[in-house]
Amino acid sequence: MISTSIQFMQIEPTTRCNYTCGYCVGRHLEQQDLSLDTYKSVINATTDLKYIQLQGEGEPLLHPNFFDMVAYARNKYPDIKISTTTNGSMFTKDVISKLESAQLTSIFISIESTDDFEFQQIRGGKLSRVKRGILDLMKSKNTAKVGFAVTVLKQTISQLPAIARLYEELGMNGGISVQALQSQDLFTNVYDTFMLSNILSTEDHTIADNIIATDLQFTKYQMVRDTNDDFHSELYRTDHGTCPWLVKAFYLSAGGFIESCCRVKYRETSSHSEFDDNMARMLTERNDIREIFSRGDLPKQCEGCYTAKTVIDYVKRQST
Numbered sequence: 001m002i003s004t005s006i007q008f009m010q011i012e013p014t015t016r017c018n019y020t021c022g023y024c025v026g027r028h029l030e031q032q033d034l035s036l037d038t039y040k041s042v043i044n045a046t047t048d049l050k051y052i053q054l055q056g057e058g059e060p061l062l063h064p065n066f067f068d069m070v071a072y073a074r075n076k077y078p079d080i081k082i083s084t085t086t087n088g089s090m091f092t093k094d095v096i097s098k099l100e101s102a103q104l105t106s107i108f109i110s111i112e113s114t115d116d117f118e119f120q121q122i123r124g125g126k127l128s129r130v131k132r133g134i135l136d137l138m139k140s141k142n143t144a145k146v147g148f149a150v151t152v153l154k155q156t157i158s159q160l161p162a163i164a165r166l167y168e169e170l171g172m173n174g175g176i177s178v179q180a181l182q183s184q185d186l187f188t189n190v191y192d193t194f195m196l197s198n199i200l201s202t203e204d205h206t207i208a209d210n211i212i213a214t215d216l217q218f219t220k221y222q223m224v225r226d227t228n229d230d231f232h233s234e235l236y237r238t239d240h241g242t243c244p245w246l247v248k249a250f251y252l253s254a255g256g257f258i259e260s261c262c263r264v265k266y267r268e269t270s271s272h273s274e275f276d277d278n279m280a281r282m283l284t285e286r287n288d289i290r291e292i293f294s295r296g297d298l299p300k301q302c303e304g305c306y307t308a309k310t311v312i313d314y315v316k317r318q319s320t
Helices: 036-045 066-076 093-102 116-123 127-139 154-169 202-213 231-235 272-294 306-319
Strands: 008-011 051-054 081-086 106-111 145-152 176-180 249-252
Touching: 008 036, 008 231, 036 066, 036 249, 051 066, 051 231, 066 081, 066 093, 081 231, 093 127, 106 127, 116 127, 116 154, 127 145, 145 154, 154 176, 154 202, 176 202, 272 306
Parallel strands: 008 051, 008 249, 051 081, 081 106, 106 145, 145 176
Antiparallel strands: none
């Protein structure tokens, strides 16, 4: 069994979802749940795991063994930070009770707009149900920090202040993370015309950044950055002059494949018997990608990735 001291692991429990978000790659992948045996094998192969993010292209809480996954990781690593990102539609009384017992570190709810019609147009679900579920969660004995994960579309940039107001109204406490709609080919190849028209331009990014820095008072809401609890904030905190995924993280897809990055989606399904080869391949590929970055070149699989662009800019500055 190959063992690794990687500290961060993002795990995709399932590609299935009860929503129909237009930018979701998961609907175009094989609809499947991660095998619990595969999950356990990967956890067992780690030696220094500190953070797990149970999230991928599907709705994590649809996995029948979601809470078993949380318990298994915590049994091996009692102090591990475990977080998830959900569409917020499944906060039933039973699920909230299980979340109380699971003691996740943070729970983020995906949102793009506070307008009921626009929310349903983008996500295929009802905002009223999500808000009701969050209120019930915040009134419970749940100890996880609860925040919003916002994907910004061109047409929803102006919604950022309203999302911050909703955050306050619901009594949330985990911060607001913000990312732009993805522009890598891996994602845009499955976008429809509507989503393609909503990819942010350079000017749009500037407008969004200004709102985040001023109207949104971003530092107030991004409270997770001031702690060591949030998976992504901690992953990107240290500058290694390369993509942090290539230094201290990996991604496990619902199909059972271990990848160097959360933005690689199209592997064939892996079987449990292939685990060692799977891990060895990932470590080799990761080293190859790091070598390309070190030369100031952009790996093909990283084209269109903002983090990759930042790394290349950093490497070039260091060489001048």
